[in-house]
Amino acid sequence: MKYFRYKQICRLNFFGYDDELSNVSTSYYNTPFKKLTIPEINTKLLRFRIENLKDIKLSQHAKLTLESVFIPSIFDLNNSRKVLPLTILKLKNLSDSNNYDSTNSNSDGTVIFSGCLESETQNIQTLTGTSILPAHKTGLNFINTNADKLYTFTIPQNFTNNSIFEFEILYHMLVTKNLTLSEDAIFFQRFQCSLVIYDVEEAELLSSAGEEVDFSKIKPQLPVKPKY
Numbered sequence: 001m002k003y004f005r006y007k008q009i010c011r012l013n014f015f016g017y018d019d020e021l022s023n024v025s026t027s028y029y030n031t032p033f034k035k036l037t038i039p040e041i042n043t044k045l046l047r048f049r050i051e052n053l054k055d056i057k058l059s060q061h062a063k064l065t066l067e068s069v070f071i072p073s074i075f076d077l078n079n080s081r082k083v084l085p086l087t088i089l090k091l092k093n094l095s096d097s098n099n100y101d102s103t104n105s106n107s108d109g110t111v112i113f114s115g116c117l118e119s120e121t122q123n124i125q126t127l128t129g130t131s132i133l134p135a136h137k138t139g140l141n142f143i144n145t146n147a148d149k150l151y152t153f154t155i156p157q158n159f160t161n162n163s164i165f166e167f168e169i170l171y172h173m174l175v176t177k178n179l180t181l182s183e184d185a186i187f188f189q190r191f192q193c194s195l196v197i198y199d200v201e202e203a204e205l206l207s208s209a210g211e212e213v214d215f216s217k218i219k220p221q222l223p224v225k226p227k228y
Contacts, residue, residue: 009197011197014165061200061201064159087171
């Protein structure tokens with residue numbers, strides 16, 4: 001008989017202010033849906049770099065789990081919302097994972113999370129602290145409470161050979177509203193995502209060490225009541 005043992009390999013943390021494309025206008029673009037053609041710019045691509053991952057060795061049973069994520073809500077300069085509640089997060093590094101969606105059947109990155117933006121308020125300021133924006137809806141904050149079963153994806157053994165990780169955040173935009181670098185870069189500084197890589201190992205439930213026990217030689221230890 002065998003049992004499974006989960007061994008954590010590493011945790012990957014990504015923060016929006018480290019996005020290599022934070023000042024790149026082409027990282028904002030349109031993503032069409034299978035049954036819906038929309039003209040609005042609804043997608044932001046975020047690129048992160050984590051070095052020294054090539055030293056991590058993975059087995060053929062390695063898994064990737066979404067531990068937590070924060071996706072910001074988006075507002076215009078008049079403090080009016082630009083997006084509808086539903087949002088989708090994709091990890092482009094997982095394009096070969098056995099995970100599919102109804103829109104593109106996993107042809108351009110795997111959906112690792114989707115949900116609705118929340119309505120709590122929070123003050124936002126720039127990294128330099130030079131200005132403070134009015135209170136905004138914070139966005140979507142998620143913590144995985146069952147990481148060994150939910151939001152878990154199969155990854156290849158060479159997953160950590162690449163030090164670049166790319167995320168796509170897809171919004172459902174209000175009509176005529178677009179994501180733009182000039183207005184929305186400050187919101188994506190608040191993006192946060194943590195991923196955990198672990199291995200699944202098989203191990204013997206019963207140990208084969210030591211001598212075998214002949215149970216037929218074991219006698220009852222309690223006195224036997226005589227028969228009359």
